[in-house]
Amino acid sequence: MSILAARPVAGCPLCGEAGGVPVASAGRWRVIRAEDAAFPAFYRLVWREHVAEFSDLPAAERHECIDAVSAIETVLRETLAPTKINLATLGNVVPHLHWHVIARFGWDSHFPNPVWGAEQREPSVPAVQRLALPLAELDAAVAHALVPFGAE
Numbered sequence: 001m002s003i004l005a006a007r008p009v010a011g012c013p014l015c016g017e018a019g020g021v022p023v024a025s026a027g028r029w030r031v032i033r034a035e036d037a038a039f040p041a042f043y044r045l046v047w048r049e050h051v052a053e054f055s056d057l058p059a060a061e062r063h064e065c066i067d068a069v070s071a072i073e074t075v076l077r078e079t080l081a082p083t084k085i086n087l088a089t090l091g092n093v094v095p096h097l098h099w100h101v102i103a104r105f106g107w108d109s110h111f112p113n114p115v116w117g118a119e120q121r122e123p124s125v126p127a128v129q130r131l132a133l134p135l136a137e138l139d140a141a142v143a144h145a146l147v148p149f150g151a152e
Contacts, residue, residue, distance in 0.1 A: 009050045014096040020044065024143040026150035028061060029068060033139055034100075039115050040128040040135060041080055041103035043072050043142060052095040064149060069099045071145040076103040079141055080132050083111065105130070 008015035020032035023043065034042040045068055047057070054062060073085050082103035089099050104111055108127060109119050128135065143151060 009096070012050060012094065012096050014046050014094055014098055015050055019046065021139065023139045024146040024151035026068070026146065026152070028064060028150075031068070031072065031142065031146060031151070033135070033142075036115075038109045038123075038127055039102055039104075040131060041076055041082070041138060042115070043076075043101045045069050045072065045099045045101065047097040051097050052091060054089055054097060056097070065097075065099070068146055068149045068151075069101060071149060072101045072142055075138075075141050075145045076101065079138060086115065 013019065018032060020034045022030065023033050024031040028049070029045055029047050031043055031045050033040075034044060036042050045065065047065065051057065054065070057065060069087065073087065076082060076085055080103050083106045084104045086102040086104055087099060088102075089097065091097065102115060104115075105127075107123065107130060109121055109123050110117055111120065113120060123130075131138065133141075
């Protein structure tokens with residue numbers, strides 16, 4: 001199966017592009033790491049089928065989706081000890097169901113503002129260098145945690 005949408009919709013960037021570094025893939029969803037220097041521990045679970053809202057999914061698929069999101073959150077909490085985890089399914093610009101799972105730290109450039117809010121400070125050390133482990137190891141830990149949910 002393609003890493004992209006099962007039934008792509010023309011013009012949808014989540015249907016037509018990977019959207020970041022591929023981390024894990026399952027039958028109904030894929031997980032990528034967003035390439036954002038300010039927020040290196042920023043993952044997205046993207047639903048393969050082009051649906052706009054979480055409530056568009058049947059109950060079993062909603063459970064599968066949120067269980068996978070929870071697994072990503074757990075890995076970030078256990079490996080990075082962030083100040084907070086941000087979860088979001090905004091989709092205002094891209095109406096294709098996707099969850100943002102973002103590890104936030106008191107030292108990050110925007111904290112306590114949202115990642116889309118105003119910058120509060122300019123970090124003296126690049127964010128990726130402040131993480132407790134390298135991104136490749138973090139990606140591997142996320143992928144491993146998603147195996148029980150069907151990830152390859």
